[in-house]
Amino acid sequence: GGVREHMFKLTIPAYEEDFKKMGNQISKIWNAFLRGQLIIFGFTVIIYTILLSAMGVRYSFLLALLAGAARFVPYVGPFVAWTTYGLVSLFQTNYFGFQPIVFALVVVGVALVTDLLLDNFVSPRVMSDVLKVHPAAVLVMVLISASLFGFIGVLLSAPLLATMQLISTYVFRKLMDQDPWEGLQTFPPPVSIKITFEKFWNRILSLFKRKKKTDKKS
Known part of the structure; x- marks a missing residue:
């Protein structure tokens, strides 16, 4: 088994x-x-729980969970x-x-x-933060x-974009006869989802606080 594995193992020593x-x-x-997806899921559940509860919709938390799960299945999930x-x-x-149809x-x-x-706004920003790419991209x-x-x-x-960015930068630097890893954006060990979510949530709250201060000044 070990000999056969060694025979068929393709390696390029220089690379x-x-x-x-x-x-x-x-x-x-x-x-x-995946961490970003879980953050988006959690954020969606919180937002929908608040909104649906405020409107008096029954089973608001269960529906919020459905809203979060729908983020994993574009088009079909939201529908x-x-x-x-x-x-x-x-x-x-x-x-x-309201009449039932109007309320619905x-x-x-x-x-x-x-x-x-x-x-x-939210999903591109979250993916931008966790994948180190520009939200517009x-x-x-x-x-x-x-x-x-x-x-x-x-x-x-989003992950395809980050992967393409990493590979293209590597190839370009190799072609330019540069060290492909020097100064290259690499990913640190993953931070816990809780810390990442708290960081993003605090950023959202800070935006609201900043808006309130601006409104008071005006």
């Missing part, structure tokens, strides 16, 4: 160390992506979630005095706006991947 480093960094990229919100809202009373439309409308904000990559690969492309666009 063996680089391959190890590259594999290690790519592994960290995808681990960071299923919106439909569920609408049906739950349609068959309950509400303290706004309001709830779905709020969900649409919330998801729009999550997709265009993440957004552009999402659009390109969506047109080429559909919802799978949307889901995996």
